[in-house]
Amino acid sequence: xxxxxxxxxxxxxxxxxxxxxxxxxxxxxxxxxxxxxxxxxxxxxxxxxxxxxxxxxxxxxxxxxxxxxxxxxxxxxxxxxxxxxxxxxxxxxxxx
Numbered sequence: 001x002x003x004x005x006x007x008x009x010x011x012x013x014x015x016x017x018x019x020x021x022x023x024x025x026x027x028x029x030x031x032x033x034x035x036x037x038x039x040x041x042x043x044x045x046x047x048x049x050x051x052x053x054x055x056x057x058x059x060x061x062x063x064x065x066x067x068x069x070x071x072x073x074x075x076x077x078x079x080x081x082x083x084x085x086x087x088x089x090x091x092x093x094x095x096x
Contacts, residue, residue, distance in 0.1 A: 003090055022093035025052045026086060034059060047073045048093060055085055 028037035041049040054069030078085040
């Protein structure tokens with residue numbers, strides 16, 4: 001799936017079946033449903049979920065909490081825009 005196809009899917013009321021938890025969380029975030037996105041990764045303990053979790057707390061403006069989750073994900077705090085990070089995360093997780 002390309003990022004263009006993924007973005008086209010945002011016109012649907014629900015994400016396409018078979019998306020990974022990572023892409024589903026990004027999908028809900030792009031739709032403006034931060035809580036749904038957060039709920040998908042909140043209790044997961046893997047590094048990928050922690051990375052999405054960090055991004056979501058950055059979206060929320062809670063940079064202290066975001067830094068905690070970046071650390072859990074063993075990732076550096078993203079220095080670019082939220083849109084750039086969203087796209088970076090899409091590319092990182094599109095095949096997972």
